[in-house]
Amino acid sequence: MSDVEYASSWLLDVINKENADNIQKMAIVLSGIWFSRNKKNWEGKIISPAITINLSSRQVHDWQEANRWRYPGLVYAVDPSKENQVVWRPPLQGQYKLNVDASLYKGEGMFTLGMVLRNDAGVFVMGKVMKVAGEVSVMKAEAKGMLEAIQ
Template sequence: MANVKAPGLMTSPPNFMDLFWCVMEAKPAQDLEAFVTTAWFLWNNRNAVRHGETSRTALQIFEASRIYLAEFQTHCVSSNAPQSHVLTLWKPPPPGWYKTNVDGAVFKERSQCGIGVVVRNDKGQIMGALSKTLPYPLGALDVEAKAAEIGIIFSWELGLREIILEGDSQTVMNAIASHDPGSIQIQQLVTGIKSWVPKFRAWKTSFTRREGNKAAHLMAKHAKLISVCTIWVEDTPPIIMSQVLNDVSDLGFSPV
C-alpha cells in the first residue's frame, strides 16, 4: 500500500505512515475513515494469505470494508444524540504571554504559497503581523510547517520570549510539541523549529480550528497580492482589522 498515490498528493509517500499523515491532513473525516478501514482489511487479507488462506480480490476487499464501515457508522448514528457544532473562537494567551497564530495557503495556479502570521498579547493587541509569498510550490502540510517556522523566528525578532504557537494543522502542532518528528515531508522543518524554541524562556503549541485562526488565514491569503513580504509592527493590517475586532469583541479589550 506504500506505492499507492493518493488523490491530490504531489508525490507518492515512501511508506504507509507518511501516506496516512498526508491523507489525514488533506481529506475530510469520512474519507479518512474509509481509508483506515480499507487498510485494516488489506492487512487482515495479507495475514490470512501468509497463514495459507485464499486471498480476496481487490473488489472483494473494497466491498467488505465498505459494508463494515457503513454498519459501524449506522450504529454510531443510532446510539449518539445529535450534537450541535461549537464555534471555535480565538482565545488570548495568559497574562504576560503572546500568541503567535500561523497559517499557510497554497496558490496552485501560480505554483506559489502564502504565509500568514499574527502575534497578539493577552489583551488581543497586535504585536506584529506578517504576510509572505514563497515563490515555489509546497504541499498543504509543508506550507503549514513553513508557516510555523516563520512564525517562531518572527516572534523572536519582535523580542518576545513567552509565546504560544497556534495553528490549524494538528499534525504540525503535535510534531513540534512531541518527540515524534511527524511525517517525513516536514521532518526537516520541524527539526529546525525545535532548534529555535529552546531560546525562548517559555513556549507552548496550541491547535485550533480554522475559525479560531481566521486572522492568520487572511494574512496567508493576502500573500497572493504582494511580491515578497510585508510586515506590520504594533499596528493592525487593514486586511484583518475587522477580524481582530471580532476576535476580542467579547473580551472587553481594545485591540487597535
Template structure:
C-alpha cells in the first residue's frame, strides 16, 4: 500500500509515472528491509560482526582496529543506534585528524524509528552534510554497516527508501566532497561512533562537541596508544 501511495504522490507532485514493475520491486525491497529490521536473532548484529568474526580471523582480516588517516586527511566515523522499546534512532559521528586527535563530534536523534538500513543511510547523509558545512576536505568516512559501503562504491538502481537516500549521498559526495570516500570497517574499529550514537538517544536535540565528550574519552585514548 505504501508503494502504491508513493507512486500516486510522485505522479501528482513530480509528474513521474512509475511502472507496475517499479511499484512491485519497491514493495519487495521494502518488505525485505522490514523483515531484516524485525529479525529477533540477537546474536546477529546489523554489521554482520557475529557471522563474520571467525571468517575474518581465518582470512587474516586486520581491519578490526581503528587506524589513523594518512597525513593531510581526516577520518569521520559514523554509526546509528536502534534502542529497544524506543521510537527514535540515534546518530553518532566523530572527526579525527592524521595524528588521531579528536577534532569534533556530533550526536543527533531521528524520529520515528525506521529500518536499520534506512537509519544507517541517514547517519551517513547527515555526516556528509556536516563535513561540508565545516568546509573540510580529504575525509575518509567509515561505517560498520557493509551494505552502506557496498552501495556507495558500486551500487545503484535501488528504488526503496534506502536507495533514494544512498543515491542522494553519492550525488552529494560527488558534488561537494570529491576527494572523500566511504569504507566498511568492523564494529571493533567503530566503537567511538557507536558510543556517541547510543548517547544520542538520551537527548532531544543534536549536540556538537569541540572537546572530547566523557562517553568516548577512554575509547579515544586507547585508540591513540
C-alpha cells in the first residue's frame, strides 16, 4: 500500500475509479460522518453509526425524489449527445454564485439548508449547512437559505 500525502487527492483518485452507485454510497457515508461530527462538536450529541447512515441515506433519497419531481429531465453528467442539459456554470468574472438547496422533513417541523458560494473560477469559497425549525414550502426554505447566506 502506498503512502497517501493528501486525503483529498486520494479521495478524488478513488472517485474517478468507481461507478456511480459506489460513489453515491461513499457520499452517504461521508455526509453522515460530517453530520455526526458536527452534532457532537456543536451540540454535544452522539449519534450511533446506524442512525448516521440511515439519516444520510434518507437525505439522499429525499433529494433524488425532490429533483425527479422538480426537474424530470435533469441530466447530472455532461453528455454531448444530449440536448437541453442542466449544467452548472460559473458566474461572470469578478462575481460570485450562491447555490442554495433545502431538504424538507414533512411532519417533523424542520428543514435543512445547504449553501455553497463559489467564485468566477468555480472554486469553493465558503459553505454552510444548517437545520431550521418550521414547516415551510421548498421555495420559502430556499429563500430562507439565500437570506441566511447574504446575512
